Amino acid sequence: MNLKCVHCMHFAAWLVLSLSALAPQSSDARCEKSDLLSSGIITDICWDCVLPIVVAQVRLGGISGGSWIPENSSGKYLCTCPSAEGFNMPGIVTSFWEPARLIEFETSPGCLSVLNISLDSAVDPVNRGTHGRRDDSAGDTAFFHYHYYAFPILEMLSLFTGSMCNSDGYHDLDLMYFSELDPTWNDDTLAFFVNPESVLTANPAAAAACMADAASSQFRRPYDSLFWCAGSWGFLYPLSGYVNHPSGALKTTSLLTARVIASLHRRGLAYRTVGNDALCRGKIDTVLPKTQYKFSLLRPVPEAQSAHGMGESTLRWGFGKSIPGAAENPVYLIWRWRDCCNTLNLSVK
Secondary structure, three states, X not given: OOHHHHHHHHHHHHHHHHHOOOOOOOOOOOOOOOXXXXXXXHHOOOHHHHOOEEEOOEEEOOOOOOOXXXXXXOOOOEXXXXXXXXXEEEEEEEEEXXXXXXXXXXXXXXXXXXXXXXXXXXXXXXXXXXXXXXXXXXXXXXXXXXXXXXOOHHHHOOOOOOHHHOOOOOOOOEEEEEHXXXXXXXXXXXXXXXXXXXXXXXXXXXXXXHXXXXXXXXXXXXXXXXXXXXXXXXXXXXXXXXXXXXXXXXXXXXXXXXXXHHHHHHOOOOEEOOOHHHOOOOEEOOOOOHHHEEEEEEEOOOOXXXXXXXXXXXXXXXXXXXXXXXXXXXXXXXXXXXXEEXXXXXXXX
């Protein structure tokens, strides 16, 4: 997807939000509101999960359940990055986990629980989601809409504000992607044509390889080379919102979280922020860098003391974190490992 398409998606998201001023509040009980932008922003986030902070290969803190260092993190002590004036400015390699994105999953189209608004009169209500249904035609299938937000909370709190440590330039909460506007999310066939590489992984050998990824993911070391696997969460393809034979809201939406991030990387809309070549700015990587990410649940029951890796079994982190029948539309905070060159010059050429 080119830059023009990115602007189109942002414009479309802005247009939908603008229509919310004319849309009445929904009476749909499935549109659950969150408290993230009130007290939840302090109480529901695992602040210890920012750790460890690594400065010139000296590890500071990080002994909680949500702290580890990706194996492909930068091993440098010093670095240089170009300034706006064209000079290479020296700096110190600084690495940490940054809370960067939010993903909310909804079965009611147009429900923005993070923003506490509903656009049900501005969005086609026909294509509703489901946690799973069983009938002769569709079988046992779950479907969720998703909304993808920029959530640079460290920037919003004026922490690590140097431009070298901000890989994408976002400084505020911003709605970045709206699945109701993406036809490939609602159609497995369209998703296949956008991501034709999925046919190469539709075989028993590829499926068997995912067993190794599932085992390694329990130790928070998923295999980036097995890009079609999502650990114990399931098979990554197709990159759509349908999951066959779902086994609970947390596992289903965790798999969909991996699909969302993979599809955004595939389209060049998400950055790789780990590695020596990403010290000065994020790099476009069309293959999902699984070890770069970790997640913490914000809703319905916050995972406020730890975080989990991609593909890590819900049996390890999801016990008691769901409320069946009452609150089944999760919101996840996405953490990225950030390798950055912390220079004295705060501008980038």
